[in-house]
Amino acid sequence: MxxxxxxxxxxxxxxxxxxxxxxxxxxxxxxxxxxxxxxxxxxxxxxxxxxxxxxxxxxxxxxxxxxxxxxxxxxxxxxxxxxxxxxxxxxxxxxxxxxxxxxxxxxxxxxxxxxxxxxxxxxxxxxxxxxxxxxxxxxxxxxxxxxxxxxxxxxxxxxxxxxxxxxxxxxxxxxxxxxxxxxxxxxxDIFTAGDFAALLKRFPETRAVMMGRGLAADPALARRIRTGEGADRETLRAFHDELFRAYDDILYGDTALLHRMKELWSYMICLFKDDGKCSKRLKKAKDRAEYAAAAAAVFDGLELLGEAAGIR
Ligand SMILES: Cc1cc2nc3c(=O)[nH]c(=O)nc-3n(C[C@H](O)[C@H](O)[C@H](O)COP(=O)(O)O)c2cc1C
The missing domain is CATH 3.20.20.70 (Aldolase class I)
Known part of the structure; x- marks a missing residue:
């Protein structure tokens, strides 16, 4: 992971x-x-x-x-x-x-x-x-x-x-x-701001919440919980591009790089309304060019959802 x-x-x-x-x-x-x-x-x-x-x-x-x-x-x-x-x-x-x-x-x-x-x-x-x-x-x-x-x-x-x-x-x-x-x-299983609110309502003694898959799917989840403000498309794209660059700097070879990025997408795709096609295209990308085209298809073509509830 x-x-x-x-x-x-x-x-x-x-x-x-x-x-x-x-x-x-x-x-x-x-x-x-x-x-x-x-x-x-x-x-x-x-x-x-x-x-x-x-x-x-x-x-x-x-x-x-x-x-x-x-x-x-x-x-x-x-x-x-x-x-x-x-x-x-x-x-x-x-x-x-x-x-x-x-x-x-x-x-x-x-x-x-x-x-x-x-x-x-x-x-x-x-x-x-x-x-x-x-x-x-x-x-x-x-x-x-x-x-x-x-x-x-x-x-x-x-x-x-x-x-x-x-x-x-x-x-x-x-x-x-x-x-x-x-x-x-x-x-x-805290995947949405609603999940967080329900948990805190039932167990107000909770000091903090640790988030795993929910945050990987929706990188703005903590801010969404605190202020209601989710991530916009441009910020998600810039976040993605910066991760790609940073991994490219330290990893040897495209296989390792694409492996990391595909792992990210296995979570983050849930923030977009995908009928399965983009997800499949990302998974199948064999080189940088195919990967870049698949990621662009998500950012340019798919509706951004208000929460990553689909990860459930
Ligand atoms: C692939 C993977 C790797 C994980 N690695 C760690 C880890 O190193 N340390 C840890 O405490 N939990 C690890 N977890 C568990 C998560 O922290 C968390 O307990 C679990 O995913 C349930 O929370 P979530 O529903 O918010 O994801 C990992 C989970 C997954 C799916």
Whole structure:
């Protein structure tokens, strides 16, 4: 998902659509090698993330590895580090990381105990799903989370087995609201300003909302929520062109460049009224010329919608 979460995207997004409180960097997994991989370091260097608040995210099932990385990140100037307990990918969960650790609450508890009793780490926030297999697992998880001074708890109310399907389980989020000691951040299926308003109306204790696919589909979603002002066609086009240029500067070869841009379009096409033809043309573009023609067909030919509700 680097096309919509990496440093290039963040830098261009924050210039065209300022006002995001915090961006989260894609997670990395610290190991005993005690070395931040060069690709992740490039992602996290402060000079590559100017003009925004960035929170690095770690995947870990070892307190030692987590603490080592958290202290390194503090040295780099980061004031908050996020522990990912949400990633549902099989390769991650098989290693008892991400949402995989939720299936082992005793081990999670022991890891948090060590992390929070150590010094030298920045503020620690946690992003979690509501369980591995069943929402009933949330009760035990909340008992665990309550014991630690978690800076913010982000809840994506799906279980790992849901992946990104089955709709969000808002009753479980309500349970988290009623039992969390940490300030809560909501995450999941906020695609329109209406979704945001409904969530805040039902759960006013929510401190903030983390947005993923909704923001990728509608890069102006945060401003739309705050002020009602969405993106116009010219700004979206300029945003697109700048992303294209920035990726072209750092990527080798057109294949990689088109791959990133196509990923962007897999979300952003939802902001346009497409009968499938433009989307297909974008996907099939084999070179720059075909790609440029396909993107122009969207910007010049398709109606711009008031929201990206079609991503649902
Ligand atoms: C391809 C992809 C990559 C993701 N990478 C991360 C990640 O690195 N860290 C993270 O916390 N969430 C990651 N997420 C999950 C989103 O942050 C979010 O929890 C999920 O998409 C639900 O929220 P949404 O409905 O707003 O998209 C990723 C999601 C997708 C689809």
């Amino acid at each position: 680097e096309g919509v979460t990496g440093r290039i995207y963040r830098a261009v997004h924050s210039r065209f659509f300022p006002g995001i409180d915090k961006y989260y960097a894609p997670f990395f997994s610290p190991t005993e090698t005690r070395r931040i991989p060069p690709k992740d370091m490039e992602e996290l260097k402060p000079e590559n993330n100017r003009g925004m608040v960035l929170v690095p995210q770690l995947l870990a099932n070892s307190a030692d590895n987590f603490l080592w990385a958290a202290r390194e990140l503090r040295q780099l100037g980061y004031e908050e580090v996020n522990l990912n307990l949400g990633c549902p990918s099989g390769t991650v969960t098989a290693k008892k990381k991400g949402a995989g650790l939720l299936a082992y609450p005793d081990e999670l508890d022991a890891m948090l105990e060590r992390i929070f009793s150590s010094s030298g780490a920045p503020r620690i926030s946690v992003k979690t799903r509501i369980g591995f297999s069943e929402p009933s697992e949330l009760k035990r998880l909340m008992e665990i989370f309550r014991r630690y001074p978690i800076y913010e708890l982000t809840v994506h109310p799906r279980v790992r087995e849901d992946f990104y399907k089955n709709g969000v389980r808002l009753d479980a989020y309500g349970y988290a609201c009623g039992t969390s000691a940490a300030p809560l951040v909501y995450n999941g």
